[in-house]
Amino acid sequence: MKDLLSRVGLWRRGAVIAVPYLWLLLFFLVPFLIVFGISLSEAVIAQPPYAPLVDWLHDEDAGTSKLQLVLNLSNYLRLGEDELYVLAYLNSLKIALVTTVCCLLIGYPMAYAIAKAEPAKRGPLMMLVILPFWTSFLIRIYAWIGILKANGVVDNLLRWTGITTEPFELLYSDWAVYIGMTYCYLPFMVLPLYATLEKLDPTLLEAAADLGCRPWKAFLTVTLPLSLPGIVAGSLLVFIPSVGEFVTPELLGGPDTLMIGRVLWNEFFANRDWPVASAVAIALLLFLVVPIMAFQHVQGRQTEAGR
Amino acid sequence: MKRLGFLAWALWFGYAFLYVPIALLVVYSFNESRLVTVWGGFSTKWYAELFNNDQLLSAAGLSLQVAAMTATASVVLGTIAGLALARFGRFRGRTLFGGMITAPLVMPEVITGLSLLLLFVALEQLTGWPDGRGITTITIAHTTFTMAYVAVIVQSRLVSMDESLEEAAMDLGARPAKVFFVITLPLIAPAIVSGWLLAFTLSLDDVVVASFVSGPGSTTLPMVIFSSVKFGISPQINALATLMMLVVSTGIFIASLVMARQHRQKQRDEQMAVQETVPRPLR
Numbered sequence: 001m002k003d004l005l006s007r008v009g010l011w012r013r014g015a016v017i018a019v020p021y022l023w024l025l026l027f028f029l030v031p032f033l034i035v036f037g038i039s040l041s042e043a044v045i046a047q048p049p050y051a052p053l054v055d056w057l058h059d060e061d062a063g064t065s066k067l068q069l070v071l072n073l074s075n076y077l078r079l080g081e082d083e084l085y086v087l088a089y090l091n092s093l094k095i096a097l098v099t100t101v102c103c104l105l106i107g108y109p110m111a112y113a114i115a116k117a118e119p120a121k122r123g124p125l126m127m128l129v130i131l132p133f134w135t136s137f138l139i140r141i142y143a144w145i146g147i148l149k150a151n152g153v154v155d156n157l158l159r160w161t162g163i164t165t166e167p168f169e170l171l172y173s174d175w176a177v178y179i180g181m182t183y184c185y186l187p188f189m190v191l192p193l194y195a196t197l198e199k200l201d202p203t204l205l206e207a208a209a210d211l212g213c214r215p216w217k218a219f220l221t222v223t224l225p226l227s228l229p230g231i232v233a234g235s236l237l238v239f240i241p242s243v244g245e246f247v248t249p250e251l252l253g254g255p256d257t258l259m260i261g262r263v264l265w266n267e268f269f270a271n272r273d274w275p276v277a278s279a280v281a282i283a284l285l286l287f288l289v290v291p292i293m294a295f296q297h298v299q300g301r302q303t304e305a306g307r
Numbered sequence: 308m309k310r311l312g313f314l315a316w317a318l319w320f321g322y323a324f325l326y327v328p329i330a331l332l333v334v335y336s337f338n339e340s341r342l343v344t345v346w347g348g349f350s351t352k353w354y355a356e357l358f359n360n361d362q363l364l365s366a367a368g369l370s371l372q373v374a375a376m377t378a379t380a381s382v383v384l385g386t387i388a389g390l391a392l393a394r395f396g397r398f399r400g401r402t403l404f405g406g407m408i409t410a411p412l413v414m415p416e417v418i419t420g421l422s423l424l425l426l427f428v429a430l431e432q433l434t435g436w437p438d439g440r441g442i443t444t445i446t447i448a449h450t451t452f453t454m455a456y457v458a459v460i461v462q463s464r465l466v467s468m469d470e471s472l473e474e475a476a477m478d479l480g481a482r483p484a485k486v487f488f489v490i491t492l493p494l495i496a497p498a499i500v501s502g503w504l505l506a507f508t509l510s511l512d513d514v515v516v517a518s519f520v521s522g523p524g525s526t527t528l529p530m531v532i533f534s535s536v537k538f539g540i541s542p543q544i545n546a547l548a549t550l551m552m553l554v555v556s557t558g559i560f561i562a563s564l565v566m567a568r569q570h571r572q573k574q575r576d577e578q579m580a581v582q583e584t585v586p587r588p589l590r
Contacts, residue, residue, distance in 0.1 A: 012483070013395055020388040020454065021400070024407040027451040031422030034429050048428050106324065109317030116314065125318075127563075132325050134504075134555050136512045138529050139548040142536050143328035146335065151342075153331060186325065237413060244415020246515050251536060261417045268421060268519075278425070281418045288415070296409045299459075303392075303466055 032285070039278035040071045050274050075279035085280065088258040089287070095177060095249070095259060096242035102182040103189040103238050104231065111193035111230075112223075115200070126194060133187040141180050141251050148176050148252070176252040177259075181242055189234040195302075196230030197223075229298060236295040240288055260284055329552065336545035353546040360543065363531055370511055370528035373442060377449040378507040382499055384450065385457025385506075389498075390491070392458065393465035411455040420519030423448045427520060440522035448520045449510040456509065457502035464498035465491075497566050504562060508555065 042051040055068045079085045114125045132140065147153040150169035158164045170176050200223065208218040246261035253259070260280065268277040336354075340347025357363065388408055391398070411419065427437055427444050437444050472494070476486045492499075514529035521527065532544060 013391075013398065016387060017391045017395065017398065017404070020384045020391070020458075021404055023384055023451070023454075024388075024404070027423065027426065027447060028407050028411065031426040034425045035418075035422045038425055048432075106317075106321055109314060110321040113314040113318040128322060129325070131556070131559070132329065134508055134559060135329065135552045136529070136532075136548070138512065138514055138532050138536070139332070139544075139551065140328065142532070142544060142548065143332040145536070147328060147331065151345075183324065183328070186321070190321075240413035241415055244417050246415075246417050247533070251533075261415060264417045264421065274425070277421060281421050284415065285418060288413075292410055292413060295413055296406055299409050300405065303463055 035278045035281055038275055039075055039282050040073065041275050042070075042072050042074075043273050043275050048274065049272055072275075075275050076283070078276065079279055079283055084258070085260075085263065085283075088260045088263045089283070091258045092243050092245075092260040093287075095174070095181070095257075096239050096245075098178050099181040099185060099242045100189075100235050100239045102178060103186050104235065106182065107186055107189035107193055107234065108231075111190045111197050114190075114194055115197035122198070126190075129187055129190045129194075137184055138247065140184055141248055144176065144180050144183065144252060145171060148179070171252060172254040172257075174253065174257055177249050177257055180248045180252045181245060184248065185238040185242065188237040192233035192237065192302075193227065193230040196227045196233075200226055229302070233295070233298045233302065236291055236298065240291050240295060243288060244284055332545055333549045333552070336542060336549040338542060338545075341542065353542040354550075357543050357546045357550075363528070363543075363547070366526050366528045366531040369442065369525060373445050373449060373527065374507045374510040376446045377453055377510040378503045380446070380450040381454035381457050381506040382503045385454040385502060386461050386495070386499060388454065388458035389461030389465060390487075393462045394470075408455050408458045411452040412459065414452070416513070416515035419452055420448070420516040423451070423516065424519040440520055441525035444520045444522070445517050445525065445527065448516050449506075449513060452516065453506035453509050456505050457499075460498045460502045460505070461495055464495050468494060497569070500562060500566070504558065 037053055038050050041053050043049055044051045051070070053069060053071070055070065057068045058065045110129065114122055114129075117125055145152075148169070148171040149155070150167045150171070152169075152171070154170060155164075155168045158168055170179075204222050204226075205218055208222050209215070213221070244261045244264075245259060246265055249257045249259045249262055250265075253262075264277050264280045264284070267273050267280060335346075337349050337351065338345075338347055339350035339352070388404075392401075392405060392408065395401075423444075424440075427440060431437060431439075473486050473490050476490050477483070481489070512529060514527075514533045517527045518530055518533075521530065532547070535541060535544060
């Protein structure tokens with residue numbers, strides 16, 4: 001390591017890093033600053049539809065020019081005052097939480113079972129979990145429309161078995177959104193869970209059993225606490241993108257399934273109110289700063305552990 | 308025994324949950340009836356209709372083009388980024404760099420899309436570039452969020468890899484660039500291949516970011532699918548989905564076969580090397 005550091009000249013290392021570094025600065029960091037700037041501007045009917053923050057004012061009489069900076073907080077005030085935004089934020093948090101819990105409930109036993117399987121079988125079993133992730137997200141959501149809609153697979157099954165006689169539609173409801181999002185994010189939960197569970201030392205459980213510990217108690221006191229890093233990583237990996245989810249609520253949810261991603265989309269595309277859309281994005285980002293930093297912490301620790 | 312039973316059930320339930328919707332999608336793509344939920348006999352007519360749908364085909368062509376460019380660009384940038392994170396130790400601004408690598412992994416797509424669009428608009432006002440939005444802006448946007456995935460894959464591969472080979476080459480006087488191309492690159496090739504495939508898939512799949520940064524005349528395949536799905540389901544989409552899944556699973560199957568063979572070959576080579584170099588009493 002030291003060798004590599006000393007031999008590659010500092011400037012040369014700098015030149016190597018500079019390419020992705022500058023790319024990310026320009027296309028990842030700077031855009032957020034622009035979003036923040038525009039969230040403080042005013043919507044006008046123009047192209048682009050916002051008032052510039054900084055303006056040169058030229059005074060003809062005095063023959064002087066001055067730089068004027070107009071900051072406008074009304075977009076943020078609107079977010080606080082209008083019930084729609086507050087409800088959308090709260091509802092997004094609720095849907096993301098339910099999704100995370102569902103993924104955990106389905107994903108944990110799966111990851112545990114795969115980690116307990118014979119070593120030769122683990123690879124193929126994990127492959128089967130990851131494979132759906134490689135097929136289009138949009139198409140996986142689309143598959144659920146045919147299943148959940150009235151006269152769809154679930155409806156027909158229920159009527160055929162005689163459980164219901166009336167048409168039964170799950171589509172266009174919060175339930176459909178929970179199902180669709182759990183479906184799409186499940187691999188993200190299983191992957192980190194499996195990674196921690198697989199590394200777990202089986203002798204610990206044997207020791208617990210030898211000392212007379214019942215299996216479920218050994219699970220609760222040994223396995224579960226030791227798999228906590230995986231639980232945290234998986235939950236964050238599901239929760240953070242879920243909060244801002246747009247496609248699933250748009251396709252599976254009803255018109256009253258309010259989510260902040262949808263609100264942002266509508267402000268931008270339907271109302272063409274870029275400043276309010278930017279304010280919504282900044283507020284969402286503020287919501288997510290803590291979970292994102294927690295995720296980076298966990299991610300960093302996991303890569304360190306791989307050393 | 309009882310717990311094993313529960314685990315097996317949980318595993319089967321999980322796989323059923325993951326695969327039944329996909330299986331139904333494939334089955335109904337061969338349905339004669341226009342109603343996606345009523346079985347009207349076997350037919351391949353939706354596939355025929357699909358190949359006559361010009362709008363869909365040109366969108367698919369555009370998407371494949373964007374995905375290939377995105378995957379290639381993000382493999383180059385992501386490999387450098389992963390290398391820097393895994394091998395360069397502490398450098399100035401490493402925390403910020405690491406943050407900018409991991410944040411796109413979880414960033415909601417609406418935020419990425421909106422922020423990149425506003426950047427392109429501001430850049431165009433300031434410098435005149437990019438002139439309008441289209442294939443270039445979509446590719447840049449996709450590269451930005453997919454390179455993070457590549458960087459993470461390459462980084463974790465490098466971290467788990469022994470550095471002694473690289474050090475040995477250095478000690479024998481190889482220049483750093485040569486060490487990278489002759490030693491490191493072949494060793495991380497599997498990570499680069501999966502990174503390329505992942506970036507390609509993510510780009511081919513994205514509807515939200517592309518909707519923000521695309522311009523008139525640059526409609527990608529997911530955008531076409533999204534708008535047609537919003538107006539109800541059509542067996543044509545089922546046929547398209549089946550074809551896409553066929554292509555993806557074939558690609559993955561071939562890639563994993565090749566990688567498994569390389570892995571076996573490598574193990575054999577290592578074994579032979581050990582047999583040849585280690586003195587007999589130590590074997």
